[in-house]
Amino acid sequence: MKKYKCVIFDCDGVLVDSEPLANGMLVEMANELGANIDLDFAYKNFKGNSFQSCQKIIKSIAKVPLEENFETEYRRRSFEVFSKFIKPIQGVESVLKSLTIPYCVASSGPQDKIKLNLQKTGLLPYFENNIFSCYDVQRWKPEPHVFLHAASTMGFTVEDCVIIEDTPIGVKAAKSGGFDVFGFADEYTHELFEKETTKVFTHMNELKGILNQSF
Numbered sequence: 001m002k003k004y005k006c007v008i009f010d011c012d013g014v015l016v017d018s019e020p021l022a023n024g025m026l027v028e029m030a031n032e033l034g035a036n037i038d039l040d041f042a043y044k045n046f047k048g049n050s051f052q053s054c055q056k057i058i059k060s061i062a063k064v065p066l067e068e069n070f071e072t073e074y075r076r077r078s079f080e081v082f083s084k085f086i087k088p089i090q091g092v093e094s095v096l097k098s099l100t101i102p103y104c105v106a107s108s109g110p111q112d113k114i115k116l117n118l119q120k121t122g123l124l125p126y127f128e129n130n131i132f133s134c135y136d137v138q139r140w141k142p143e144p145h146v147f148l149h150a151a152s153t154m155g156f157t158v159e160d161c162v163i164i165e166d167t168p169i170g171v172k173a174a175k176s177g178g179f180d181v182f183g184f185a186d187e188y189t190h191e192l193f194e195k196e197t198t199k200v201f202t203h204m205n206e207l208k209g210i211l212n213q214s215f
Contacts, residue, residue: 002180004214005160007099008150011107012048013166014184016117017087019047025078026054029070033062043188048167050108050140079116088121091204096126098208101215104130106150106163108141130154142169144177151179162198162214164207171196182210 013019023042030037035058046054051071059066067073096103104127107114111133118124118131132150139145151161163174166184171193174181183193183200184207193200201207 002214004162004180004211005101006151006154006156006162007101007103007164007211008147008154008161008179009103009105009164010166010170011105011109011114011117013089014164015089015092015105015123016121017089018082018117019043021081021085022078023047025074025081026058029074029077030058030062033058033064033066035062037061048108048141048169050134052140075110075113079113082113082117083120086117086120088123089204091208093123093126095204095208095211096123098212102130102154102156104132104150104154106132106146108134108146110135141173142176144173144179147174147177147179162211165197168192168196182207 009015012022020039023039023046026046027037027039027042045057055066055070105114105118111131114131114133115124118127132146132153134140134146137145137149147163148158151158158178161179163179163181164184165171165174165181166189168189171181171183175196180198183189183197185193185200185202190200190202199210201210
């Protein structure tokens with residue numbers, strides 16, 4: 001197996017269990033505008049997507065213009081929910097403790113969201129300043145720029161790094177940047193990840209074993 005020198009983690013759905021909360025809030029706010037969607041729709045259409053893309057989808061379904069403060073209100077309401085209910089992904093802290101090579105997080109969310117969720121789940125000390133956001137580079141997945149930025153800033157080449165992702169959009173971003181990518185699969189993504197990722201796993205215990213063989 002290829003030996004890696006750096007691990008780049010996505011945040012939402014990989015480090016923190018934020019997807020039900022974040023997507024639930026998007027469903028709530030979209031339905032307030034008459035969209036009539038559910039969480040299953042959100043997972044299929046919003047998960048891993050940029051907020052700008054999510055807004056476009058909501059606008060097209062609700063058929064009404066979104067208020068200028070839609071994102072600001074979403075951030076306010078979702079941050080309240082994160083602060084009360086966010087949890088780490090089961091087993092991920094054990095993975096982080098086992099790593100003997102550098103690692104970082106690269107996420108589509110803004111810096112304050114990433115730091116809030118890592119802080120609330122007790123994971124922030126593991127990452128210190130090694131936190132990278134699509135908002136830093138103003139380019140969003142499926143473009144690879146946030147991963148390229150993270151690798152370069154950490155001092156590694158693309159070939160040195162492996163990406164840990166849980167969404168098809170994130171996997172596409174990693175692959176378009178030339179990275180190997182391990183897919184954290186669920187019922188929606190397992191079949192696709194079997195075809196599209198370097199390795200597939202469904203629990204962090206599996207990832208821990210895979211990574212321990214990879215450096």
